[in-house]
Amino acid sequence: MTDKKIILTGDRPTGRLHLGHYVGSLKNRVLMQEAGDYDQMYIMIADSQALTDNFDNPGKIRENLIEVALDYLSVGIDPNKVTIFVQSQIEELTELTFYFLNLVTLSRLERNPTVKSEIKLRGFETSLPAGFLIYPVSQAADILLFDANIIPVGVDQEPMLEQAREIARSFNSIYGEIFTEPKAVLPENETARRMPGIDGNAKMSKSLGNAIYLADDKKTLKKKVMSMFTDPDHINIDDPGKVEGNVVFTYLDVFSNESHFQKYLPEYKNLEELKAHYRKGGLGDVKVKKFLIKVLEEELEPIRQRRADYEANIDKVVDILQKGSEKARKVGRQKVNQVKKAMGIDYFSDDKFLKEMENKYNK
Numbered sequence: 001m002t003d004k005k006i007i008l009t010g011d012r013p014t015g016r017l018h019l020g021h022y023v024g025s026l027k028n029r030v031l032m033q034e035a036g037d038y039d040q041m042y043i044m045i046a047d048s049q050a051l052t053d054n055f056d057n058p059g060k061i062r063e064n065l066i067e068v069a070l071d072y073l074s075v076g077i078d079p080n081k082v083t084i085f086v087q088s089q090i091e092e093l094t095e096l097t098f099y100f101l102n103l104v105t106l107s108r109l110e111r112n113p114t115v116k117s118e119i120k121l122r123g124f125e126t127s128l129p130a131g132f133l134i135y136p137v138s139q140a141a142d143i144l145l146f147d148a149n150i151i152p153v154g155v156d157q158e159p160m161l162e163q164a165r166e167i168a169r170s171f172n173s174i175y176g177e178i179f180t181e182p183k184a185v186l187p188e189n190e191t192a193r194r195m196p197g198i199d200g201n202a203k204m205s206k207s208l209g210n211a212i213y214l215a216d217d218k219k220t221l222k223k224k225v226m227s228m229f230t231d232p233d234h235i236n237i238d239d240p241g242k243v244e245g246n247v248v249f250t251y252l253d254v255f256s257n258e259s260h261f262q263k264y265l266p267e268y269k270n271l272e273e274l275k276a277h278y279r280k281g282g283l284g285d286v287k288v289k290k291f292l293i294k295v296l297e298e299e300l301e302p303i304r305q306r307r308a309d310y311e312a313n314i315d316k317v318v319d320i321l322q323k324g325s326e327k328a329r330k331v332g333r334q335k336v337n338q339v340k341k342a343m344g345i346d347y348f349s350d351d352k353f354l355k356e357m358e359n360k361y362n363k
Contacts, residue, residue, distance in 0.1 A: 008148030010044030018211035020195040020204035074307035085328035092332035140164035200229030
């Protein structure tokens with residue numbers, strides 16, 4: 001166990017990261033990084049976990065590994081302050097997952113709400129890979145191997161954290177106090193906890209194709225915003241419009257502030273005035289969408305510029321991942337040694353065991 005503040009979070013490299021990732025976790029990670037109120041911070045690219053539902057397409061994971069690393073670095077993750085590592089390069093994670101599987105029942109895994117929804121989303125109801133079903137156990141190993149106790153996540157991941165806490169408690173009760181129970185850190189902005197897709201779907205998702213990516217260029221961003229779901233009954237400009245469920249206004253809730261109105265839409269003091277006009281009628285969707293484009297461009301342009309700098313130095317990105325993985329593995333090896341000692345399976349480094357065997361068989 002530890003009394004240190006250790007942060008761990010990460011993403012699956014199944015595609016570029018999008019605005020949902022950005023407001024749901026990435027932005028918060030940068031804030032935590034800059035606050036410096038922690039002893040260690042790890043960010044993991046979860047390629048092993050991504051293989052649980054992409055086992056037949058490993059090339060997808062391989063090609064997106066660097067894409068995700070570029071997204072991290074472009075939003076401001078600093079490898080001098082944070083350890084970025086690749087999950088598959090830490091063999092100790094696989095070993096710890098194997099030990100943890102003995103502490104979890106099949107029925108408990110099947111009850112996990114996050115797993116149930118993901119199984120349905122991927123159509124695994126009739127043919128469920130065992131590796132996918134047990135990924136909450138793997139995720140528990142990711143967290144507990146590094147003694148991480150502060151986990152920035154989206155609200156849909158809270159059931160996974162509870163599973164990790166259960167595993168930590170089970171292990172500690174059997175073998176001794178080895179693991180610290182992790183706590184979730186959720187985005188303060190309620191809307192940011194689950195950004196809707198541009199099509200109005202409840203969640204922005206790579207698999208649903210309704211996302212705005214951090215790496216999208218200006219032309220792509222404009223096209224996506226102009227296609228956004230609004231109020232289907234707001235046909236003519238003079239029609240009263242609904243703000244609730246209107247994706248454009250949801251995004252403005254998250255990204256806009258009064259300075260944006262001063263610069264780009266000075267006829268309104270703030271978002272509430274814009275909403276009031278839309279509800280009353282006389283405000284077209286195109287005008288609101290054009291305003292949103294300017295707001296998002298202000299947020300995304302610095303990210304694009306940093307990404308371009310790193311793309312021009314890919315060798316540096318690879319080096320960051322390699323060194324981060326080496327550092328993480330050293331920490332993981334120490335923890336696994338501690339775990340094996342607690343379980344009594346550190347046979348060849350346990351002088352007591354060796355002496356007992358010598359006394360038993362060399363009489």
